[in-house]
Every structure is written in C-alpha cells, then in structure tokens.
Amino acid sequence: MSVFRRLVDKIVGDGTPPGFTGTLEAHESVASVAELRAGGHLVATSLGLWVPTDDGPRRIGWHLLSKVTWGNGELVVIEADEIGAAGDAVLLQDREPRRYALVEPGKLPQAVHRRVTGSIRSRHHRDLSGGGAWFVQRKVPGRDGIVLQVRADPGTDQDSVRVLAAEVAAKIREALK
Numbered sequence: 001m002s003v004f005r006r007l008v009d010k011i012v013g014d015g016t017p018p019g020f021t022g023t024l025e026a027h028e029s030v031a032s033v034a035e036l037r038a039g040g041h042l043v044a045t046s047l048g049l050w051v052p053t054d055d056g057p058r059r060i061g062w063h064l065l066s067k068v069t070w071g072n073g074e075l076v077v078i079e080a081d082e083i084g085a086a087g088d089a090v091l092l093q094d095r096e097p098r099r100y101a102l103v104e105p106g107k108l109p110q111a112v113h114r115r116v117t118g119s120i121r122s123r124h125h126r127d128l129s130g131g132g133a134w135f136v137q138r139k140v141p142g143r144d145g146i147v148l149q150v151r152a153d154p155g156t157d158q159d160s161v162r163v164l165a166a167e168v169a170a171k172i173r174e175a176l177k
Contacts, residue, residue, distance in 0.1 A: 022057035032111035037101040070109035087166035131156025
C-alpha cells in the first residue's frame with residue numbers, strides 16, 4: 001500500500017464500517033456497505049462481497065457468486081465452490097442460498113448486481129442426458145485473463161460434465177492460438 005493511501009485511509013477511513021475486522025487488499029476499494037438486521041455488514045469491494053461469518057468477515061470473489069437476487073429487504077446469495085478442474089476449466093458446485101436481511105440497502109444491491117454481471121464475459125447452457133451444465137467465461141477480480149467455469153445442473157453426471165468441460169477448454173485454447 002502506498003504511503004499516500006495509508007495516510008488518506010488513516011484520516012478519512014477506507015470506507016469499511018465501524019467494527020469491520022476484515023483486511024482489505026492493498027488495491028481493494030469499497031464500493032458500498034449495508035448494515036444487516038442480524039448485526040454486522042455486507043461490504044461490496046472491487047474484489048468481492050464481504051459477508052459475516054462466525055469466524056469474522058469473509059470475502060467471496062465476484063467470480064464465485066453464481067446468483068444474487070434482491071427483494072423484500074433481503075439479498076439472497078448463492079456462492080459456488082471450486083470442486084476441481086477439467087483441463088483449463090474450473091468445475092463449480094453451488095452452495096445453499098444464504099439470505100441477508102438489510103436495515104437500509106442503500107446502493108449495495110445495485111453495486112453487487114453490477115459487479116457480478118460485470119464479471120461475466122459469456123455464458124451458455126448445454127443440455128446433456130440427465131441434466132445439463134452452464135459454461136461461463138468470467139473475469140476474476142485482480143487477475144489478468146478469463147477463466148472458464150462449468151457448473152453442472154443438479155442430478156447431472158459429473159464425469160460426463162468433466163469430460164465435456166475439458167474438451168471445451170481445449171477448443172477455446174486452440175482457437176486463441
């Protein structure tokens with residue numbers, strides 16, 4: 001972190017709410033903050049969405065938010081876990097949705113929507129026997145390039161998705177040469 005930024009942050013703060021115990025990266029900036037009815041805050045930054053946990057705030061990178069919806073005073077977040085790789089593709093599996101009731105949403109829902117959709121470069125759903133899979137090319141905050149993510153629909157055979165994901169990743173790599 002530059003001396004100038006440390007000085008400014010010390011004087012005016014870094015945009016995080018009082019009591020926030022997360023540690024922002026040197027190049028991470030706060031876009032929006034909203035207080036939760038259950039206590040704590042959601043903090044949207046340039047790198048992801050900070051959510052409260054029993055162990056303190058945890059950042060979810062924008063590229064790992066599968067779906068976020070806003071309604072009735074709640075932000076509903078579906079986070080994905082990276083469960084493996086298939087060639088250059090990253091295989092994802094969604095967690096159960098988590099609901100965050102906000103005291104005052106302010107600009108947080110719009111900031112989250114803008115960041116999540118802004119990370120997506122392309123997306124395509126492919127029907128497969130017994131289900132299907134989403135193929136999504138995304139920008140990972142703070143990194144150069146695009147990553148291919150593949151998320152199988154519930155009930156879809158993971159082995160067939162893994163094989164198809166590796167084939168798609170190889171064809172993308174060849175097309176970019």
